[in-house]
Amino acid sequence: MLLGYLRRKVGLTGTKYGCGGGACGACTVMLSKYDPLLDSVLHYTVIACLQPICALHGTSVVTVEGIGSTKTKLHPVQERIAKAHGSQCGFCTPGMVMSMYTLLRNKPQPTMEDITEALAGNICRCTGYRPIIDGFKTFCDATDCCQTGDGEQKCCGSNGPSSTNGCKDMSEKLCDMENALPLDPTQDLIFPPELMLMGKSHESHRLYFKGERVKWISVEELDDLLELKAEHPDARLIVGNTTVGPKMVLKDAHHPLIIYAGGISELRTIRWTDQGVTVGAACTLSMLKETLEVAERRLGPERSRVTQALVTTLRCLASKQIRNMATIGGNILSANPKYDLNSILAAAGCTLQVISKDGTREIPLDENFFAGFGKTILKPNEVLQSVHIPLTGPWEFVCAFRQAQRREFAFSMVNAGMKVTLKEGTDGVESLRVFFGGVGPTLIQARHTCKELVGRPWREEQLEDALMLLREEIDLSQGAHGGREAYRETLALSFFFKFYMHVLQELREKDVCISDIPLDHLSALKSFSNEAPQGKHSYQLVAEAQSSKDPVGRPRMHQASYQQATGEAQYYDDIPPVRGELFVSMVTSTKAHAKILSIDASDALATPGVVTFICAADVPGQNRRLWFNNVEELFAEEEVVCVGQIIGAVVAETREQAKRAAGRVRLTYEDLLPVFFTIQEAIEHESFFNPKRKLERGDVDKAFEEVDCILEGEMYMGGQEHFYLETQGVIAVPRPEAGEMELFVASQHAAYTQEVVGTTLGIDANKITCHVKRLGGGFGGKVMKIASLSAIAATAAHKTGRAVRCVLDRSDDMLITSGRHPFLGKYKVGFMKDGTVLAVDMTYYSNGGCTLDESSFIMEKALLHMDNGYRIPHMRGRGLVCRTYLPSYTAFRGFGGPQGLTMIESVLQEVATHCGQPAERVRQLNMYRDEESLTHHGQLFCPSTMLRCWEECLDKAQYHTRRQAIQLFNAHNYWRKRGICAVPLKFGIGFSKGFYNQGAALVNIYKDGSVLVSHGGTEMGQGINTKAIQIASRILKVPMSLVHIKETCTGNVPNAAPSAASFGTDAVGMAVKDACETLMNRLEPVMQKHPNYSWPQLIVEAYCQKISLSATGFFMGAHTNVDWEKGEGNAYYYFTFGACCSEVEIDCLTGDHKNIRTDIVMDVGQSLNPALDIGQTEGGFVQGVGLYTIEELQFSPEGVLMTRGPSQYKVPALSDVPTQLNVHLLPDSHNPHAIYSSKGIGEPPVFFGCTLFFAIKEAIAAARRERGLSDRFPLSSPASAEKIRMACEDHFTKMAPSAQKGPRRPWKINV
Ligand SMILES: Cc1cc2nc3c(=O)[nH]c(=O)nc-3n(C[C@H](O)[C@H](O)[C@H](O)COP(=O)(O)OP(=O)(O)OC[C@H]3O[C@@H](n4cnc5c(N)ncnc54)[C@H](O)[C@@H]3O)c2cc1C
């Protein structure tokens, strides 16, 4: 594929690997091609990971390196994303840049809609997207840049004034685009003239390419294709490669002969007639969409009902990049029921023109065309030539529906196409076609239902019959693939109801509707739109007295953002191959609990390119990773305890060879018992890790005797995958002397990696050097497992004597490294009638997986956060980490905090519901208020800033007014409901293991005056380097441009703590400050003596006076500790406070929801860099959006992780960010405990995602109340579309056949 070619053959590493399956956009590049049909050059984005190079003949490829560089000139797109703070870890940035660049090539003044469409296929895990949009919307036509540019909301292009609300010390300005480079299309790369000539030459010939395993033939004439197909009926025909490609890349599907038909113009023609349009099978979905959009306007609404339905579907089908590659023919012939087009094309009555050497035939597109999953009735020598799509008449009504895990860029769970033809001037049904995808292995037609309804009127009386008939035809089998049986059936029924309502509405407009539709039921017809997120920000300006040269407290750009935007920033896998370098690929267990009987690597070793196989026996030192007293094997030796456990590894010349050979290692096992995966099962087996923790204050049992009411309940929160865009990996380079080894590694904890590699190899740590340049996101996931992977790569390097690279592919990364712990909270709460909570007894269970890893510390953090901001006098919390047979769960941003906090919020929400009080009132009633408050673990703190955040948040969010508006909205919309929720936050910063609260740095000044800072933290997008440079710049009084940070290196700064616990900047910042102050003290006499010397002169003078220009800095934080015997102690250094309010709207018929608005007020003390702190707040919050509403890891009943890539596991995309996301940094807040009175911010905002969860719960409760159901109901996190729909119980949910069946073997389990 193009990606591997660019990165490894050409050495253009700006284009990134994020998933290999087309679902993240990190590898976006622009292709340009002369199109003879249009006689023009087309520029379009594609995803390089699925783009075959052989299909690029005559095409020019532009990568991020081609459009601008820091060495020559930046492209305005690169400059603006950087200036707008749209690049944090930077791993997604080149892909974003290329999507935007291509849009501008085609449309120099795009609309906001164009931008959201162009970026919908680019995933960013760090920023929360808003700053990216902010940067790019500056290219919009001024009249279009702002969607709400009136009154309160400022024009989006203005980026806020430099002071706000009449407060001259507040600012809304995060960046300055005034001097940004203008877009100058004349500077764009020209399309190579030789390719233009080639395109115009009209010469057509076959092209042959022959690789090691595959032969490729490109053809340009239809006859030639038919000839080849007759000769090689089994050859795989490909066009866009978006179905075939992922199977080749991700599942190693092998096609020895490939015929490429994308260049055949006869397959790409579009012909219009009075009856409809005939679309060539090789037309891309983008071409199709554009053509239909134009036609819609030309034909008018009645004739274009099919095209309208198709356009609606195409708008949210995959991404722009995929639509530019994927073809209509490929979509149909993939015969995948999750693909959206077949149901609508079939309902519309489309026909397929099929051609072979034997002639042509026309086949109706309906369920009979499909022979099963992935199979059609097409003969092997046949080719689909075109698809005929008919137009509609005035009495034909058509709709398409789809519901996916995420509204955009996700496969549908169920899709449907429906068409009814009514007798002219009446509501009598002449014909009806209803097709569903996603409720069976192939396309399903509700044939019987349709037949029965013919001749009947389109009225409410018939609706009930129709639904009864329909339910018989959509009965999903037991444990059907994809699970969610009852939901999918409900969706099918709900879609039909929507269609019924739609037609009724059309009939009303035609004055033939007899049925009266209650106005509030029209809400069934509304659909959500995807607007670009906008937001207001504010922060406190630095004091007027501060020198203008002092960068601290100012919104400075991420120090490497230009490099990140140009693709120059180097990540570990961008390092060019070391001479003789090998690649290692892991062999993992396929059993959850079994004895290993044999490992046979002979087939693997016989695979071309394989050098060796390694396992436990090859480890020269200890085959284990030690973390405190927790031991984890590197290679399983005798027994495996989860699917995905590493047993061995294959070392080969290339990554493809290593991967392929790893699949050929034969393992035999003997199954062992017990084997279980869920928290519930672990409780039954009493399978817990030690230590078990408990915290208690007051007299809980006695308090329960005194309260008015007691409630008991539980709440489950699912786990979360880190989904850092850069997968884990390392390059281990053995050095020839004394057993030295260097590792270039993506680690948040270089010192730990060094330690583990040392013990594995049996070599002293002083010979192991770890280098960390930057990480493409970490979020806690690159602390522990990367040490094991590094030790394995080092073992391979040690054994072979050659450098070894390990880059986990996305699937292995998700399988092996695991993520955030699922939690179950069981509670009993005692409260008074007004909502005052007097006692809470909570037991937390987390699923720790098969080893302890950091689980006990994570559980401690959950317990330590169980009070959040509430003064509940009697509290008891127990924490048990369950031992199960799943991959071991590990640290993830928040480290148990979000789970601990969410449980108490859930309790308060229930109390409010029970008391019939608004939840915000109950929260407020129970908050800490005393200046000197004590947490439940006895730590003294002052809650006043939390209360200020809360009040400001409610005020800025206009909470009370909007709550009333929501009530009104809900009263008028039966099928749509809104909810709002606000929560406060008290989040502990620092490590509760006190000795970790330390930081070290080394600052060198060179003779030219330049400064090199080294510190123990790792840059992973959070901006630790930028802040460290700001601090050094302040103390040394030199511009930031003179200070450089090259890398984190264990050779420069030893024994550093992990960059975690939101404490990185606190520790590193203090250490850098310390080192710089030492240097300044040394320089002081020279400065006194030479007050007029410039900085370089001063440094030369100091050097001549033999003053050391190198200093270490150290920060020894206060020793936090909790005495778990007594259940008390100062667990944290200090607390970061905040408050958040969110509003959502749900569709009760589909479970879809829209995040309407979020307001956050965050207390970061005196911000070191407001742009970075707001970026962390937004980014953390959007990760919380995923945690609480979308991201669902699915395990099979055998404990196999099934969601192993972004096609199955959905993290928030652009459309998931609240349309309005406002972040305000609380002014006048001080923090004596951290550098320059700032506060840590990395982890706290994740929890704010729970406001969406509880707002959704409120919205569901409103629906339930209206339907006469209880508003106390269980809802576990994430509040996925399935859970929302099924909680909005109604006629349809009850009718779903699966809802009425008894227990069954599930397709997936909640672990
Ligand atoms: C990340 C991602 C997200 C996606 N999201 C969606 C989505 O939301 N909704 C949706 O509907 N689809 C989605 N898709 C699927 C995508 O639409 C299809 O993969 C695409 O339409 C297939 O077209 P193609 O040209 O790439 O097919 P290819 O992969 O080239 O071929 C697919 C199959 O069709 C056969 N074929 C293709 N053309 C012909 C022909 N003319 N005659 C005979 N056989 C032919 C091939 O032999 C092959 O078996 C997604 C795909 C990806 C990778």
Ligand code: FES
């Ligand atoms: S790496 Fe190509 S889309 Fe993810």
Ligand code: FES
């Ligand atoms: S900046 Fe987008 S993934 Fe990190």
